Amino acid sequence: MELCPTIKNILLLDSEGKRIAVKYYSDDWPTNAAKEAFEKAVFTKTQKTNARTEAEITMFDNYIVVYKFVQDLHFFVTGGENENEIILATVLQGFFDAVGLLLRGTEDKKEALENLDLILLCLDEIVDGSIILETDANVIAGKVDSHSMDAGAPLSEQTITQALATAREHLTRSLLK
């Protein structure tokens, strides 16, 4: 029996079940085809459920999957069939809230893709090779965001959008402290 809580994968899919960012920590799905098949199965199974206020849960193929949706973003965390469901839900909530903080409230696919670097870093901070690293959304977002600013570029060389983004980053950073 696996004694340490183990995360099998974390998925962020869009409203059609396509990948935005996924991370697998287990050899259960050795090929990309196997991964895509799993994602498709998870998506079709959960698509019609309402997981917008509370995280939902399902079980299939001997996996426990907890999930939560917002706008067109679908968050999933998978664990083995003997895993403590509440631990999985805690990881999901950490991921979900951290992404919310990082996207500054506008949580949708477009914003997520535009800030994909932050989402990837976020995944990197939550789980390391199936072991839970951190579950507190504020800490996760803080670690990801605290240094995403580049100090080097002179303001004159930035476009307006970039400048705005930089300003926003400054703001969030001070808020998150």
Add this chain to the structure above:
Amino acid sequence: MAQPFLKKDDDHDDEVDYSPFLGIEKGAVLQEARVFNDPQLDPRRCSQVITKLLYLLNQGETFTKVEATEVFFAVTKLFQSRDLGLRRMVYVIIKELSPSADEVIIVTSSLMKDMTSKTDMYRANAIRVLCQITDGTLLTQIERYLKQAIVDKNPVVASAALVSGIHLLQTNPEIVKRWSNEVQEAVQSRAALVQFHALALLHQIRQNDRLAVNKLVSSLTRGSVRSPLAQCLLIRYTSQVTRESASNTQTGDRPFYDFLEGCLRHKAEMVIFEAARAITELNGVTSRELTPAITVLQLFLSSTKPVLRFAAVRTLNKVAMTHPIAVTNCNIDMESLISDQNRSIATLAITTLLKTGNESSVDRLMKQITTFMSDIADEFKIVVIEAIRSLCLKFPLKHRSLMNFLSNILREEGGFEYKKAIVDSIVILIRDIPEAKESGLLHLCEFIEDCEFTYLSTQILHFLGIEGPKTSDPSKYIRYIYNRVHLENATVRAGAVSTLAKFGAMVDSLKPRIFVLLRRCLFDTDDEVRDRATLYLKTLGADGAVEDMKEFLFGSLDIPLVNLERSLKNYEPSEESFDINSVPKEVKIQPLAEKKAPGKKPTGLGGPPPAPPSTIDAYEKLLSSIPEFANFGKLFKSSAPVELTEAETEYAVNVVKHIFDGHVVFQYNCTNTIPEQLLENVTVIVDASEAEEFAEVASKPLRSLPYDSPGQTFVAFEKPEGVPAVGKFSNMLRFIVKEVDPSTGEAEDDGVEDEYQLEELEVVAADYMLKVGVSNFRNAWESMGPDCERVDEYDLGPRENLAEAVNAVINLLGMQPCEGTEVVPSNSRSHTCLLSGVYIGNVKVLVRLQFGIDGPKDVAMKLAVRSEDEAVSDAIHEIVASG
């Protein structure tokens, strides 16, 4: 310049499907990655390119070796930039690219510099990256820093080092074990997650030392563990300790129960649940111990959070299997869950209720389920069906309403698995509840009138053939069966013909009518149907052969079907008719499906390719094609390959032992792993001085063995006919080696004779035993009779546990475990294991092993052998006595 990232405000609001990665292409991104080489680095732009690369990888795109290497080298340049954000992305992409050992060297110094940096983020991430990509050799160099990092003031750094330690423990345990003191200190950390990671690592370091684990657990359960995750770990460790120290039942006090019960009042839900679950899973848990756990789970049932409801109902469902009474208190909450939005929860609730329900509540429940069934998915329905089946077996008096329910849902729409579950349930009920038989059979008959699944139709027809003739009025089934002959496909028609024949054989009064029906089948369009009809007409018509007929129709086939199929395919039409006795009876061992993906670091070409699956007929074909061995007779058994060389040596050799009645042939599978060599005239010189009963009669050298293409050489021995002779053989590989020019691939003309020492090989008693299972051990045992039974007791000495002792005896005898008795429940003090096999000379052998642990670790065994030959029964005892 086409930079999707900067196009943000152009098509901001008009396109719904806008994506910054629209039209992204691997080739173009790889081109873009050249900015990493610019003398003036633009951190923002570099970050964007890395994000694109990661995006591609994340979408399942793969880089070729060359592409990955190129990107990797370019990325290493980015360590020059002091931009924090960019550095984070560099760390991530290095992990994703998982560089090879020689590439790792390039970044090692940069990462080691970061590891000792003042910036916490650098230290934490550099540790994680380096530990993920490094191999053991580097680890000793950085060990000092890792030990420091474990007790670092910054929790992120400490966690990074500890988690890396957990991963490294798999590959380099001896190094990580040296960090115990630091890890122990980290367990006391004030930071919650550091405590969690430290506890996980400390336990893994000590997991093989039961005493140390015991001490760790008892000291921590008294102290204060702050992190909920760490507390969950501690609960798991305590239940493991409790499980393993089974000797507590006499006092009635369970160690750590108070701790577990205390955890039920923890403020974190995950801890409460972990503790409740741990209590329900205690070995031989009493209802008094269960009560507090059930109470908190009951509270979870009415939570607003689906995850809590699911967790609770799933646990209670498991408890209901062993302690249904303890769960009945929750029935009211459970009933309200039947209408839960989440169908997984609803299904679990229903099946729990079915398990805890009493006879009087069955009818009410069935009513609720009927409305519920229509709107759940097939897989949930199957779970419900299984619950109903066990309910029906529990309350046989209720079979009427439950059988009605099953037949109703059988008529509704549904997939194959679902229908199969229903049919299986009805079949089981018919078998176990005699009163349900007639109505059940009629339900099945009605079902096959309109069944779209050929498999189910044939299964039901077969079942009807066995059960139908034994009913009070067999004639009423004939119509249903004969309808199949008109309306169905050939497979079902053939099945129906066989079933008709069974009725004809068992019920004399029906025989003339069956004849009429079978004769009509003689004009069927399908060969199989006509053949069967002809065969049955002939055998049923013959006088006095009723017993043979019954044996033929109802007897079981003791030959594995795969073997029969293959033998029939190999059979060439000739004067000699096919002999069913020539079919090998050995159960083919299914090669285990490779579940694990290949390791991260490829082993290179060094390792020998896996041996071909050991199918006996492939060997038989191979051996019979060699004239020297052609007259050895029928191959009795071929062993699994035994390695004679260490992994990754110059030449990889394994051996397969082929046993014939009077001969033994060793097949040496050789692989040459040196590209610069060609081996010629390869033989194995066998010294049989420690195997007195064997005499070498022939050997077949391998003419040439080029690099990396396996070849075989054989050596044959004569031994006394039918005698299970054993012995030890030492082997020497002898060959002529020729240099090969790697550029042209041509070998030089002159070679040098050389030798290579191989490991010893043994022929053991198990080599003379075929694994042949029996379907019903008790029947086989009874019919064998006690005439040649031999019983004796043995002391197996101290053993780790029962499972290990059972396995050792099974391997020693090389027999087939029957009815799953090779599995020993954990912590059991006694076990019975049933084995069957065929000993050389085609003697059937059955073995009953009874094990018991007496004293702390001493295992005693009673061995009872039955066979068709006294001498063989004695031989089995001798194997065990000398083994």
